Amino acid sequence: MNEAVKLHFVVDGDDFTSAGQASVQVKKSLRQLGIAPEIIRKVSIAMYEGEINMVIHAGGGEAEVLIYEDRIEICLTDRGPGIANIELAMQEGFSTAPDNIRSLGFGAGMGLPNMKRYTDSMHIDSKLGEGTRILMTVKL
């Protein structure tokens, strides 16, 4: 039985400018493993959106990427404020990001929808005041 390749990252909540380091590293690792470019694009963009969300809303968090023979799983965990209304948060254009984030080109309300768009399945588990855990799967 083949064991999954496991990558683990801590997403720094203080430094908005360094967000994306984990996604770029994942992109590099997947390329080394010979994963198809279109899959790499899906995984790294979904993960980048997740990273940005954790930096904007949750003061950082953790990202874990598991690469199996038939799928890639991305698990994002934070101890932020939680998502009050997941259905609303999933709508394109809905955002609770502050204005300074918008001036950086984010906060368009496209993060979660993009994560769904680029993955084959996405599950959000969120509790107000406790945090959010998002599990995304991309089939190989």
Next chain:
Amino acid sequence: MTVGEMAKALSLTPVTVEDETRTFSGVYIGDLLSWVMGRAKCDNIWITIMSNINIIAVATLVDVAVVILAEGVALEESVRQTAEQKGVNIYTSEKTAYQLAAELAGLSK
């Protein structure tokens, strides 16, 4: 057509030229980064007026062929260095995104 040939035809100013022999296909214009990540395609030319560090991550993840900064937008030195490290082609131009797009459309005729 290669990035270098296109840059010459549009009289773009080079900022970081990492691979001017790369060929491009199609153009995407936008400043909202998530929107760009959702819609732009690999090998596109990406025209934007955004200049913060996050454009480098977006350009890398989407794998665009080249970024053109419109309306004379300049990059901070630290951003330029990151672009260099990540191998992202960036040019700048005084022209608007519309003018650049119109000229690019003319090139493909």
